Amino acid sequence: MSTTMQPPTPLKHTNRLGYTLADYKGGDSTLCAGCGHDAITAQIIKAFYEYGVEPYRVAKLSGIGCSSKTPAYFLSHAHGFNGVHGRMPALATGVMLANQTLISIGVSGDGDTASIGMGQFVHLLRRNVPMIYIIENNGVYGLTKGQFSATADLGSKSKSGVSNDLPAIDVCAMAIELGCNFVARSFAGDVKQMIALLKAGLGHRGTALFDVISPCVTFNNHEGSTKSYKYAKDHEELLHDISYVPFFEQITVDYPDGEAKDVELHDGSHIRLRKTDKGYDPTNKTEALNSLRKCQESNEFLTGLIYINEQNPDFLTLLNTVDAPLATLPQERVQPNEEALREIMADLM
Amino acid sequence: MGIPVSGKNLFPSNIAGLPTWFTIRANKDGWIARRKEIDFLIAMNAETAREDVLNLDPNRIVVYEETLKLNQYRKDLSFFPVPFAKLATQITPDSRLRKLLANMIYVGVVGELLEIDPNEMDLALTKQFKGKAKAVALNKTALDIGRKFAAENFDKTSVIYKTQRMNATKGKIIIDGNAAGALGCMFAGVTVATWYPITPSSSLCERLSDYMKDYRIEKDGKANFAIVQAEDELAAVGMAIGAGWAGARSVTSTAGPGISLMQEFIGLAYYAEIPVVIFDITRVGPSTGLPTRTQQSDILSMVYCSHGDTKHIVLLPASVEECFSMGYDAFDLSERFQTPVFVMSDLDLGMNNWMSDPFVYPKKKFDRGKVLSAEDLKRLGSFQRYGDVDGDGIPYRTLPGTNHPAAAYFTRGSGHNENAVYSERPDDYKRNMDRLNHKYETSRTYVPQPEVNDAKGARVGFLAFGTTHWAIIESLDQLKREYDMPVSYYRLRALPFTKDLVEFFERHDRVYVVEQNRDGQMAMLVKLELPAELISKLRNIRHYSGIPIDARFVTDELIAAEKGEQN
Secondary structure (H helix, E strand, O other), rough: OOOOOOOHHHHHHHOOOOOHHHHHOOOOOOOOOOHHHHHHHHHHHHHHHHHHHOOOHHEEEOOOOOOOOOHHEEEEOOOEEEEOOOOOHHHHHHHHHHOOOOEEHHHHHHHHHHHHOHHHHHHHHOOOOEEEEEEOOOOOOOOOOOOOOOOOOOEEOOOOOEEEOOOOOHHHHHHOOOOEEEEEEEEEEOOHHHHHHHHHOOOOOOOOEEEOOOOOOOOOOOOOOHHHHHHHHHHHHHHOOOOOOOOOOOOOOOOOOOEEEEEEEOOOEEEEEOOOOOOOOOOOOHHHHHHHHHHHHOOOOOEEEEEEOOOOHHHHHHOOOOOHHHHHHHHHHHHHHHHHHHHHHHHHH | OOOEEEEEEOOOOOOOOOOOOEEEEOOOOOOEEEOOOEEEEEOOOOHHHHHEEEEEEOEEEEEEEEEHOHHHHHOOOOEEEEOHHHHHHHOOOOOOHHHHHHHHHHHHHHHHHHOOHHHHHHHHHHHHOOHHHHHHHHHHHHHHHHHHHHHOOOOOHHHHOOOOOOOOOOOOOOOOOEHHHHHHHHHHHEEEEEEEOOOOOOOHHHHHHHHHHHHHOOOOOOOOEEEEOOOOHHHHHHHHHHHHHOOOOOOEEEEEHHHHHHHHHHHHHHHHHOOEEEEEEOOOOOOOOOOOOOOOOOOHHHHHOOOOOOOOEOOOOOHHHHHHHHHHHHHHHHHHHHOEEEEEEEEEHHOOEEEEEOOOOOOOOOOOOOEEEHHHHHHHHOOOOOOOOOOOOOOOOOOOOOOOOOOOOOEEOOOEOOOOEOOOOOHHHHHHHHHHHHHHHOOOOOOOHHHHHHHOOOOOOEEEEOOOHHHHHHHHHHHHHHOOOOOOEEOOEEOOOOOOOHHHHHHHHHHHEEEEOOOOOOOHHHHHHHHHHHHHEEEEEEEEOOOEEEEEHHHHHHHHHHHHHHH
């Protein structure tokens, strides 16, 4: 009899833990067909499956908004908490304080994070709470949305001709400045990049921030929508993965490292994505900020893993709490004994 | 000396430089509520001394810094001028220390005038400056100098007050309400505490932090708790709610303005049914109000916290002992009912030192509420997060991280059905809201019950809560001795009300709700609770100037009101 143990041959179509992809799925999306958020959802499912995370150990947090609805569409075997607008960071922090064995994923939008949620977002990053934090960013990039978000480009015009006079918030640059140790940007339609980044995020102990540009299909109710339909038909070559066949199809992209990709959004406007090239050093904070700035100046969005630092402690390490979940510590462990009370009382006499 | 004593600090909303008053009340009967009248004034502040002297009743005592020349303002008081600055030069050449030591000199003077046993004073001094030999020596010199000066220069015959040894303080402790509340939390096994600094609440979490460092660090140096000073009150309560959702006993502490900020999250915790304990150490409102003055004006804000139809459990401690025991109970209640539970203390209780019997160790098992484990789910097969299985309105929950395919559910502040699935159906919504109401009804028998004392022959009664209690019991004594008037007393200890309330009203002709706010917030709640035919018996006495209510106020108001009733 051999004394060495052979690892069991993995069953077909299961991950290293023995789960199937179906175990990571959630309910049906009620978002508009073609919504970028649904693409992100699919990538989350795939990334968690491929990385090998037990679904029951995941906690899904979100704020309020279209993106915040998505936790219902993935990992139905994980507890989810759709909170209040802009306050998901506080909830997520509390969850991790109570049980640091959970793997938290927070889903938010540009309004939820960069407008009402700006305060909590900043402090979450400072604390470095261990979690994946995804901003499903459909802010205005020369789009014709009704309201601008805080990430809207300066000078972009709404359909009615109103111009945005306020500078855009670059959440990635801000996050790096605030001490975030994992800052990534991607595009909802870049399946390869997203999944790779998500898996990297799962391996990172601390806040892993994802700014994901996620085009909105429903930003105007005018006849202009037929223009979008026409656009989708004209740009079939962009679609590498035809898993959806709605009126508005997902915009997907795939382009090499170091290169720029011009992407036309549903309303006919353009954004330009530039991938960090192979020689890019994401551990260099200065280079990261400079690269972001350079791309901004050429009206491009830098995508990829922009900055990473594996040295800094996460919030729970700083608090030096016991490893076991605080939530379920038994009474004997958390209730000081009668002698302790006697001692305290004696001191007050 | 064994004399019952209480101390109240009256301080301005400022860090340094403005006048403050400290009032000590000592009497053989043990009354500790604030007393309007000052009998013995120690005037050290030039800005306020004149007004303080003018406000005294005749024949009272004034010890004062000689250079203030206070004896020019009245002829009917006993003045004891002391050259503090000069005396202090005998102790130390350090001018900064001299200013501080003036305080200890007057302690010596007062001790001599009131005949407080010098040995007791020395003992107290040693205890106060435990371990700091130099400080003890310096201060003892100051004490002695004060005593000597008074003995050699003052004629004590006009001092109409004297202390005499008693036995009323043996074994008692002195503690402030916030520290007591912190102890309640610690012994309740709180594991997550979050807070944002605000007067008069800050010291609760600060003391909790101190105690936890002493008693909740394990042998390997790791903490079995987390205390986080959040960036604001919204974050503080949000973290506490996130922790409660994940199964931890969590607490946050704040004051009125913080409650306003926390409303949205509290509504979420109510509707999604998540446990969390919230201390409100109330102060004068509205808005920034008087941050260093006391009031009971957050009652409606707490009971109905948040928009929509919400109703919350509120515990009403009246003493430091109840800050401890109700602080403890709050966690059991919060987890049993899966809902926010408020503990309403106030600035007077929270920040002043009170005498108390030592706290009793809670010898019961924690009530962690209806939580299903993976084993339970294996046995049951499935569960409904918001189903009323037991008929008490309280559903079962699972915690994130439970290894069973039926464990997970989606928590949301939007409409949901029994399975926690999003629902806009009218029947689902109404059924859920009715169940939440039913849950609240169930809590009536779980919350701290009222203390009801029917006075023999009484036709009227007081209803009061919190620190008003101390003025009430003294007033009851005044009413009996001075007016031969028996009055019953219903001490409310929590909301929601119990059936005792209606029965109390049935037994009396009139019930006076005594409270410390302008609009009679508790009287409003009582009114809502009473059947129509009893509402005519409701009366209201309100004290809301920011200083603690006193017994004479209550007595005078009642007598005046009752006189009005006879006409």
